[in-house]
Every structure is written in C-alpha cells, then in structure tokens.
Amino acid sequence: MLCHAGFNQSHTKLIKLSKNSFSRQVSLLVGGTAAAQLLNVLSLPFLTRLYSPSEFGILAIYVSIINIVASVACLRLEIAIPIPRHDREAARLLVISILSALSICLLTAAIVFIFKSEIDLLLGKQALEKYYWLIPIGIMGNSLYASFQYWTTRKKRFTLIAKTKVVQAVGSIGTQILLAGLGFNSFGLLIGYVVSSSAGFVSLSRETRNQEKNKFRNIRPRALLHTLKKYQRFPKYSTLEALGNSTALQVPILMIASLSLGPEVGYLMLATRVMAAPMTLIGRAVGQVYLSRAPDEFREGTLHTFTNTILSGLVKTGVGPLIFAGIVSPYIFPLVFGSSWQRAGEIVSWMTPWFVMQFITSPISMTLHVLNRQRSALVLQMLGLAMRVGSVLLAASIAKPYVIEAYAISGFVFYSIYFLVVVLSADLEIKDALKALGKGFPIILAWGGLGVLSILILRHF
DSSP, X not given: OOSHHHHHHHHHHHXXXXXXHHHHHHHHHHHHHHHHHHHHHHHHHHHHHHSOHHHHHHHHHHHHHHHHHHTTTTTTGGGXXXXXXXXXXXXXXXXXXXXXXXXXXXXXXXXXXXXXXXXXXXXTOGGGGGGTTHHHHHHHHHHHHHHHHHHHHHTTOHHHHHHHHHHHHHHHHHHXXXXXXXXXXXXXXXXXXXXXXXXXXXXXXXXXXXXXXXXXXXXXXXXXXXXXXXXXXXXXXXXXXXXXHHHHHHHHHHHHHHTTOTTHHHHHHHHHHHHXXXXXXXXXXXXXXXXXXXXXXXXXXXXXXXXXXXXXXXXIIIIHHHHHHHHHHHHHHHHHHOGGGHHHHHHHHHHHHHHHHHHHHGGGTTHHHHTTOHHHHHHXXXXXXXXXXXXXXXXXXXXXXXXXXXXXXXXXXXXXXXXXXXXXHXXXXXXXXXXXXXXXXXXXXXXXXXXXXHHHHHXXX
C-alpha cells in the first residue's frame, strides 16, 4: 500500500527496457503478481483491525516453521527442473520432488505428534499448541505448488503462474476475513495462509497432466535413481544452503517469540508482509524468469551481460519505492493499519537497507546454481545463519529491547556480502555492477526526496 502506486509506474519502465521475449515474459508474471499483491496489501488494513498484533505473532511462528521445513521438503530438486535439455529428465526431477515432499510431510507429522509438548515448551507459545496439526498440511501445499511452479516455469507458461497468484490472494483474503467474522481469531489467519500457499497447485498440476502426460509415463525406479544421482549436488549442497537461508530468516523470529517480547513478532510479521509486496511484484517475478533464461545465456557465454542488464533494471524500478516506504512508514502505518501498529512502521525503516540489498540480489542469486556452485551458496547461507542468529543472541543479552534492530542490521550486512559473491561468480566486473547501480541513482534520489516531502506534509497536518 505504501509504494504500490510507485511500483505500477516502475513496472511500465521495466517493460520499456527491452522489446525482447524476456521482457514480455517478465510482464506476464509481473502483471499477475501485481494484481495478487495489490489484493493482499489492500486487505491488510482490514485484517489488522480484525486481528491483534498478538494473533499476527501466532501466524508469524506458524509461517516460520512452515518455511523452514518446506524449503528443503523437495531436497531442492525442484529448482533443477528448468535446467535439463530434455523434458523426460525434468519430469523425473518433478516426480522425485513430489515423492520427497510426501515423505518429509509424513515425517513432520510424526515428529509433531510425538514431541508436541517439547516443541511448545521450546517456542514458549501455548497458543500454537492446538494448531500443530496444520503444520504438515501447510508444508505439503507449499511444496507441491513450488514443484509444479518450476515445471510450469520450464514450459514458460507464465500466464498460468500469474493466474494462480491471483487465485491464492483471493482465496487467502476471503478465508481470513470470513473466519474472523465467525470469531475464529488466529485460526482464521493460519487457514488463510494454508490456502494462500497451496491454492493454484490444482490448476498447475491439471495443466501439466493435460499437456505433458506422455512424458510421465513409464518412469521406472531405476531411472529415478539415475536422475537423482546425476543431480545429487542439489540435495547434497543446495538443501543445506536452503536450510541455512530459511533458518537464518525464520529461526530469529522463533527466537524473538521465545524471548516473550510481547507482540514484537506480530509487528515484525506485518512489516515484512507489507515490504514483501513490492519486492514480490518485480523481484521474485524477474528471478523466476531469470532462472528460465540463465542456463541458455551461460551456454552462449553472455551470462555476465545478461546479469548486468537485469541488475540495472532492478535498481531503476524497485529501489526507489523501497527507500520511499522506509522513510514514510513510521508516519503512515498508524493511519493505515490502526494506532496499535506504529511499531511495525518503525521496524520497516530499520529493515529497509536489508530489503534493498535483498531485492537486487535475490533475482540473480540463482547464478550460483546455474554455474553448479552449490557449495559456495551453502557457505554463504551458513554465514547468514551465523550472523543473524548471533545478532539476536547478542542483542538479547546486552540490549533486549533492540533485538529486531540488530536482526535488521545483520540482514543488510549479509545480503551485501551475498551480492558481491554473485556478481563475481557471473564474471561481472565490480565497476560494471557499480555503473549499473549508479544509473538508478537519480531515480532513487527523487523517491527519497518525495519521502521527505511526504513526512513534512504529514507533520503539518
């Protein structure tokens, strides 16, 4: 809501960057994600008045658990699906991903059932205890959607992916508002998330079955084992990398919750949801199409040029609105989401440098996988885990009220390091990368000035 209008203008600029097929593919995904994110953001002022910061805190704990497990449920073989030359091999990767997700889901259900009391004691949140049964369901929906989304990306059916984004948003919002009206409180938020993470899987799987049914016939166990062995670097290295990334992001949230810092986790949840909207609008959409194109660019020896072009486009279209949001959030949040949510706006300001670096790094980070450098990606994620968890522990011991601020600073430092590694891996000269960043400086400066002007106006009135 804070910068969605700005991103609509930025989207137009992005489409004008090039007339080639890549830009058209990006526009399809951006259009779908824009509509979905617009719906999600517009719903937040209603949801923050239907649900309390503490109830959003329960959602934050649930989402953190889901994200940690779901990130590795497919053994990261799902991200390899767009890479093979032949569809038969990619189909085997999809089958292995689904089988792995089913196995992890069953294992998680068993762990939750057996160790429910211990988990609840560890989290320090009695309110989540009665919702543990939703954890395996959330993991399954999340994993299946991700697997079929990568297959659909391989087939370049970006319109279909865009449609599923809208379905997810409508289903989630409708569920959360309806259940809040019926008095279900935090349960409504959790069910809404399950709908959001899994809706769209049916349409993606149906399209796959209708269009490529023959590619999935006669897949034998021996062929699956052969494919698994060929792509063993993904489970061996990328799984640990993804686990490191997700735990680095989610474990600090669980730690903050266990520290009993009141509704702080709920404020953090709203802050990240609001800022995820513009980041998803362009960043993730570009990243998904980048993955579909990067293998071909690498084979042609033009990956560095391609990466530089994408980096320049990201800076011009996304960084400015993020800066604007970071400046005005402490003043806008109480007006938009209610007086009890001002703290969430302050958190956005602290996290803006992190979000900026993540926005320009994440779409091109798949370079490491295209180059088969999963080990480097693993080391980076382990570094990120150590930095974020360490920052929370340090702040908790010497400055407990500033735990989230310390968490935000550690995120910025980590993504700055990650950016440098990805740029160098793509054989992109640092000076060329800096030039790409510098081209967007006038736009960023204009957005910053607009933010300061907005604050002066808000203070006056």
